[in-house]
Amino acid sequence: MSRTEDEKEPIMYIEPLASSREWLHDVIPSGQQVGEYLKSLFPISTWIYRYNWTWFLGDLVAGATVGVVVIPQGMAYSKLAQLPPEFGLYSSFIGCALYFMFATSKDITIGPVAVMSTLMGNILTDVLPLLPQYADKPWLIAGCMSVVMGCIVMAIGLLRLGFIVEFIPLPAIAAFMTGSALSIAMGQIPTLMGNNSFKAYNTRAPTYLVFGNFFKYIKHCNINAAVGLTALFLLYAIRWTCNYCARRWPKREKMFFFLNTLRTAFVILLYTLISYLVNRNHRDSPKFSILGVVPRGFQHMQVPVVTSEILSKVAGKLPSAIIVLVIEHISISKSFGRINNYTINPNQELIAIGITNIFGPFFGGYPATGSFSRTAIKSKSGVRTPLAGVITAAIVVIAIYALPPVFFYISNALLAAVIIHAVGDLISTPTAIKKFWKVSPIEFVIFCAGVIVSIFSTIDNGIYTSVALSGALLLFRIAKAQGKFVGSVRIYDRPSLTSAADGSRPPSSSQKQLVETGNSRNAFVPLDCSDGINPAVKPQQPTNGIFIYRFNEGYLYPNAMHFTEHMVAGIVKRTRAGIANPYGSLGNRPWNDPGPRHKTDFDIDTSLPVLRAVILDFTGVSNVDITSIQNLVDVRRQLDRYANGTVSWHFAGIKSLWTRRALIAGGFGSSDSATRTVFSVANIGMSQDKEYGHEHETILPSSLVSGDEEFMADSASQEKQKHELTANSFDTLAIPVLGINHPFFHVDLDEALNAAEVELGFK
Numbered sequence: 001m002s003r004t005e006d007e008k009e010p011i012m013y014i015e016p017l018a019s020s021r022e023w024l025h026d027v028i029p030s031g032q033q034v035g036e037y038l039k040s041l042f043p044i045s046t047w048i049y050r051y052n053w054t055w056f057l058g059d060l061v062a063g064a065t066v067g068v069v070v071i072p073q074g075m076a077y078s079k080l081a082q083l084p085p086e087f088g089l090y091s092s093f094i095g096c097a098l099y100f101m102f103a104t105s106k107d108i109t110i111g112p113v114a115v116m117s118t119l120m121g122n123i124l125t126d127v128l129p130l131l132p133q134y135a136d137k138p139w140l141i142a143g144c145m146s147v148v149m150g151c152i153v154m155a156i157g158l159l160r161l162g163f164i165v166e167f168i169p170l171p172a173i174a175a176f177m178t179g180s181a182l183s184i185a186m187g188q189i190p191t192l193m194g195n196n197s198f199k200a201y202n203t204r205a206p207t208y209l210v211f212g213n214f215f216k217y218i219k220h221c222n223i224n225a226a227v228g229l230t231a232l233f234l235l236y237a238i239r240w241t242c243n244y245c246a247r248r249w250p251k252r253e254k255m256f257f258f259l260n261t262l263r264t265a266f267v268i269l270l271y272t273l274i275s276y277l278v279n280r281n282h283r284d285s286p287k288f289s290i291l292g293v294v295p296r297g298f299q300h301m302q303v304p305v306v307t308s309e310i311l312s313k314v315a316g317k318l319p320s321a322i323i324v325l326v327i328e329h330i331s332i333s334k335s336f337g338r339i340n341n342y343t344i345n346p347n348q349e350l351i352a353i354g355i356t357n358i359f360g361p362f363f364g365g366y367p368a369t370g371s372f373s374r375t376a377i378k379s380k381s382g383v384r385t386p387l388a389g390v391i392t393a394a395i396v397v398i399a400i401y402a403l404p405p406v407f408f409y410i411s412n413a414l415l416a417a418v419i420i421h422a423v424g425d426l427i428s429t430p431t432a433i434k435k436f437w438k439v440s441p442i443e444f445v446i447f448c449a450g451v452i453v454s455i456f457s458t459i460d461n462g463i464y465t466s467v468a469l470s471g472a473l474l475l476f477r478i479a480k481a482q483g484k485f486v487g488s489v490r491i492y493d494r495p496s497l498t499s500a501a502d503g504s505r506p507p508s509s510s511q512k513q514l515v516e517t518g519n520s521r522n523a524f525v526p527l528d529c530s531d532g533i534n535p536a537v538k539p540q541q542p543t544n545g546i547f548i549y550r551f552n553e554g555y556l557y558p559n560a561m562h563f564t565e566h567m568v569a570g571i572v573k574r575t576r577a578g579i580a581n582p583y584g585s586l587g588n589r590p591w592n593d594p595g596p597r598h599k600t601d602f603d604i605d606t607s608l609p610v611l612r613a614v615i616l617d618f619t620g621v622s623n624v625d626i627t628s629i630q631n632l633v634d635v636r637r638q639l640d641r642y643a644n645g646t647v648s649w650h651f652a653g654i655k656s657l658w659t660r661r662a663l664i665a666g667g668f669g670s671s672d673s674a675t676r677t678v679f680s681v682a683n684i685g686m687s688q689d690k691e692y693g694h695e696h697e698t699i700l701p702s703s704l705v706s707g708d709e710e711f712m713a714d715s716a717s718q719e720k721q722k723h724e725l726t727a728n729s730f731d732t733l734a735i736p737v738l739g740i741n742h743p744f745f746h747v748d749l750d751e752a753l754n755a756a757e758v759e760l761g762f763k
Contacts, residue, residue: 015742017661017664041351043345054384059391062381065261067392067395069261069377070109073264076088076416077112077113078366082121083142084139091364091368092111095110097393098355100387100389102351102355105344107378108378110353113368113370119320119459127141141314143365144310146365149322154354162330171447171450172446175448175466176324181424181426183455186210192225192413194223224411224413231417238263239260242257267418272411275409276409304361320463325353325369326369328372329349330346340379450465478553480559481559485549485550486525487524488753522749542756545612546757549616571614571639615652616650616651617652617653621654629666652751653746669744670744
C-alpha cells in the first residue's frame with residue numbers, strides 16, 4: 001500500500017508462525033532442483049565443452065608425471081595389501097580412468113595408497129584362515145570388500161550425507177595417519193634389511209613387536225640390506241638436493257621440481273638395471289630378493305564375487321576401512337582445493353570414489369582412494385582439469401602390457417625403500433604437533449592416544465580410538481556448555497587520541513587522553529570479564545532485578561539442564577527471594593532445603609534486588625527441541641515461585657522461525673499486557689526523543705527501520721491487525737523488524753533491555 005507525506009503511519013507487521021507446510025516446501029525439491037541435482041552428478045558437463053589445447057598440454061605433462069610415479073608405487077602398495085604386484089597396477093588404472101567424469105577436484109589422483117593397502121593386508125591376514133578356499137585367490141575377498149565399500153560410500157554421496165565426514169577432526173586424522181605411517185615403515189624395515197624371511201618373524205604384528213623382533217633377529221640380515229639402504233639414502237639425497245637447488249636458483253625451480261618428482265622412477269630404473277646385471281644368469285636363485293614374474297595384461301578381469309560368507313567374515317572390518325577410504329580422500333581434496341583456490345563438493349567426491357571402487361574389481365582392482373603424494377605431484381605439475389587422469393591411466397596400461405619383463409628384476413628391498421620414503425611424509429611434523437598443543441591441549445592428548453594405540457595395537461584400533469575420543473569430546477563440550485551473565489559497556493565507534501600539550505613538541509603518553517568522537521553504542525560482555533576482556537573494563541550490571549544471560553552453544557537436550565542450572569544458581573546468588581519465609585512453617589519446608597532452623601531466623605539481604613526480568617541472548621542458538629523448551633518452562637515456574645510474582649522473559653537474537661514457534665508454544669514471546677507494552681514503549685520513546693530533539697525510529701519492542709513507500713502485503717490482513725496510532729506520532733515512515741504480536745522477541749540485547757525496563761516501569 002502506498003502512503004503520502006500526510007499519512008506517516010507505521011506499518012504493523014504481524015509475524016506468522018512457522019508451519020509444517022512451509023517446512024515441507026523447503027525440504028521437498030522442486031523439478032528444477034531435481035534437474036540440477038542430476039546434472040551435478042556429472043560435473044564434467046560443466047567444463048568439457050570448454051576444453052582447449054592449453055588445458056591439454058598442462059594435463060599431458062601432469063598426467064605423464066603422475067603415471068611415472070604411480071607404477072612403482074602401485075606395485076609396492078600391492079605388496080602391503082598381501083596381493084601380487086599387478087593388482088596395484090589394475091587399481092591405479094581404474095582409479096585414474098573413471099574419476100575424471102565425476103570429479104570436482106582437478107588435482108586428486110585415485111589409486112592404491114599405503115594406509116588403505118596396509119589395512120587391506122591386515123584384513124586378509126585375519127580373514128584368510130577363516131576362508132581357506134580363498135587362500136590362493138585373496139584378491140576375491142579384496143574385490144568383494146571394494147564393491148561393498150564403494151556401494152556404501154556412493155550411497156552416502158547420493159543421499160548428500162557427506163557432512164558426517166566433518167565429525168572427524170584434524171587431530172584424529174593426523175593421529176591415524178601418523179600411527180599408520182610408523183606402522184607401515186616399521187613393517188617394511190625387515191624387507192629393507194632382508195631378515196623378513198625368518199619364520200618366527202611376523203611383520204604384521206603390532207609395531208612395537210616388529211621393532212623388537214627386528215633387533216632380535218638382526219643377525220639374519222643379508223645383501224638385501226645393501227640394496228634397500230642405499231636406495232633409501234639415494235631417494236632422500238635427491239630430494240634434499242633438488243629442494244636446495246630450487247631455493248638456491250629460484251628461476252630454475254620448475255626444472256628441479258620435475259627432477260625431484262622423477263627421483264622414484266630414476267632410482268627404480270637404476271637399481272633394476274643393477275639387479276638385471278647381477279641376476280640375469282640366476283633367475284631361479286637370484287642373489288637378492290626380486291619381484292619375479294608379473295603377468296602381462298589384465299589377467300584377472302572378472303565379475304566380483306560378493307557372497308554372504310565373505311561379508312559375514314569382513315563385516316567387522318568394514319567401518320575402519322570406510323573411514324580410511326573417505327577421510328583420506330576428502331581431506332586431501334579439500335586441502336588442495338584451498339591451495340589452488342577452488343571448492344570441491346564432498347558429496348560428489350564420495351560418489352566418485354564409490355564408483356571407482358565398485359568397478360575396480362571388474363578389472364582386478366582392490367580398494368583405492370586419494371593419494372597425498374601423487375596429488376601433490378599432480379598439482380605442482382600444472383594440471384588444468386581432471387582429464388589428466390586419463391593420461392595417467394594410458395601410461396599405466398602401457399606399463400601393464402609392455403613392462404612386465406622389466407618388473408621381473410625389481411628388488412623387493414627397493415620397493416620397501418620406496419614405501420618407507422613415501423609414508424615418511426604422512427608423519428606429523430614436530431611443528432604441527434606443537435601447534436596441536438598450543439591450540440587445544442586436550443586434542444593433543446587425543447592425537448597422542450591415537451598414535452600410541454596404533455603402535456601398540458593395530459591401525460584399526462588406532463582409528464577407532466581417535467574417532468571415539470574426538471566424538472566424546474564433542475559431546476562433552478555440548479553437554480557441559482556454560483552460558484554467561486553479561487552487562488553493558490559503552491563503545492565509541494571512532495575514538496581518537498589528542499594531546500594535552502601545546503603542540504610544540506611530540507606529546508608523551510601521559511599527556512594523551514581519549515577524546516570521544518562520533519557515535520557510541522552499547523556492547524554486552526561477560527560480567528566476570530572472561531573471554532579475554534580487559535580486566536579494567538567494568539561492565540554495567542542491569543539494575544532493578546533484570547538479568548541478561550547469554551547462551552554460548554545451541555540450546556538442546558544434552559545441555560539444557562546444565563545451562564539453566566548455571567543460570568538459576570547465578571540469579572539466586574545475586575537476588576533475594578520475593579518473600580522472606582515462603583514455607584510458612586518448618587513442616588512445610590522441603591527436606592532438601594536446610595535453611596535456618598526457626599522460621600523467625602530468616603534474614604534477607606535487602607541490598608539485593610528481587611528478580612523482575614530475565615533476558616536470554618539467543619544469538620548463539622540455532623535450534624531448540626522439546627526437552628530444552630520444557631526445561632525453560634520449568635525454570636520459569638521455579639523463578640516465579642522464588643520471586644513471589646511473575647518474572648518477565650525477553651529473548652534477543654532468535655535466528656529461526658521454528659525456534660520462535662517453539663518458544664511461543666511454551667508460552668513465551670507475549671503476555672496479557674503485551675499491547676499495553678507496545679503503546680508504552682511508543683509513547684515513552686517519542687517523549688524521550690522529542691525532549692532531546694532528534695528523530696526516533698526504534699520505538700516499538702521490535703526494532704523499526706525506515707521503510708519503502710510501497711509495502712507489498714495483504715492489505716485486508718494488515719488492516720485487521722493495525723493499531724490506531726496517529727500519524728503525527730512519527731517523524732519518519734517506520735517498519736518493525738519483528739512482529740508486534742510477539743513483543744518479547746527482540747533484534748538485539750540493547751532493545752530487549754530497553755523493553756524490559758519500560759515494561760517494568762523503570763523508564
